[in-house]
Amino acid sequence: MTAAIGLAEAIEAHASRLLKEGFCIIPGALPAGTLRALDNDLAERFASTPFGRGGFYGSRTKRFGRLLVRSPRAAELVQHALVRGIAERVLSPWCDCIQLNTAQAIAVHSGSPEQLPHRDQDMWQAPKGEAEYLVNVMWPLSEFCGENGATLVWPHSHGARALASQPCEAPIVARMAPGSALVFLGSTLHAAGANRSRQVRRGVIVGYSLGWLKPYENQWLAYPPEVARTFPADLAALVGYRQHRPNLGNYEGQCPSVVLQGDGERPLGAVDALRPDQEALVEAYLEMQRARS
Incomplete structure (x- = not known):
């Protein structure tokens, strides 16, 4: 009971700050060793993945998804009780249940320029300024600092302020060690920083969106039934094997x-x-x- 009350209080505290500031950093959300082990699990895929193409994805950045089948440790990030509770607290006014929007690994290599500042909610052509569509969580796999391209976040650039032509404040650098988590709203202006170091800055972005939206990552292709059958029921539901009222995402009229x-x-x-x-x-x-x- 004490643990449950503690979790509920932590969810409320972080969700309140998230809604006020547009972002929050949770230090020590997971043991650093868990992230190091995940990084090791993904090392071969990081090495074999080609650099991206296009001005947004970046020609010095590598990205890949389907993390739940690449490492058993990825589920610890996706199902993190505190982080998921925050996402549900923020998004629940606009949906019955949330869904996994993406679980993507990102490596920003030396020489990568600063990414275009953007809001992830803009992937959906829907009214902005009232509802929140998305909560993102950046999990560092390596140290995040100003020199190696840590995520930049513009405070108070979210919600109704997302309609303004320019942010009202300068960005902050999300300096973090593996094990900490940067949580930010889909309406918050952010960008990957320029990597001016000789290091590769690696991280995992996990996103949770309203359950009735089309997600960024096609979860049914990423995790087809033969894969999803191996997931706990709650995780299978999170990746899309769940109906959202009214009758959305049904199969033959059923969940x-x-x-x-x-x-x-x-x-x-x-x-x-x-x-x-x-x-x-x-x-x-x-x-x-x-x-x-």
């Missing part, structure tokens, strides 16, 4: 988790998955129809 239970091939009957207001509307209409008959 897509049925395909993980071996029921995907037999004939299925569609089952309502409605919001309470929709259920009330349907019931009122049916009651009216019954009264007329």
Whole structure:
């Protein structure tokens, strides 16, 4: 009980700061050794992945996803109780449940210029300034500092201020050691810094979005049923094997988790998955129809 209360209090404290500042840093969120082990698991893939193409991804930066099948330690980041609790606290006013938007490894190599300052919410052409669509978490795999391209974050550039033509404050450098986590809103202006060092700055970005949005990473291709069947039910739901009311993301009219239970091939009957207001509307209409008959 004490641990649960402590977690709830920590979620509320960090979520409040996130909504006020647009970002927060959680020191010591995981043991540094966990991140070092994850970095080691990903080393071969970092080495073999080509540099990106295009001005946004960067020609001196490497990126790859599907982290949940590349290392068993990736799930510790994706399912981190405090971080996920913060994301749910911030996003729950606009959705039934959150989903994994991306789990991507990034290596910013020496000579990489500063990235274009941007807001990740702009990947969706939807009204801005009221709802939050996304919560991101940057997990350093190596030391983050000003010289090697640590993430830049513009304080108070989020929410309604995202509609302003220019940020009201200068950016801060998110200096962190492996084990800490930078949490920031999808409406917060940010960018990868310029890497002026001889080091490679490596990190993992985990994003959680509203459950009814199209995610950045195609989770059903990243984790097809034969892979998702090996996940705990909660993790499978987070990567998309879950229906979002009303009836969004269904499979044959039912929650897509049925395909993980071996029921995907037999004939299925569609089952309502409605919001309470929709259920009330349907019931009122049916009651009216019954009264007329």
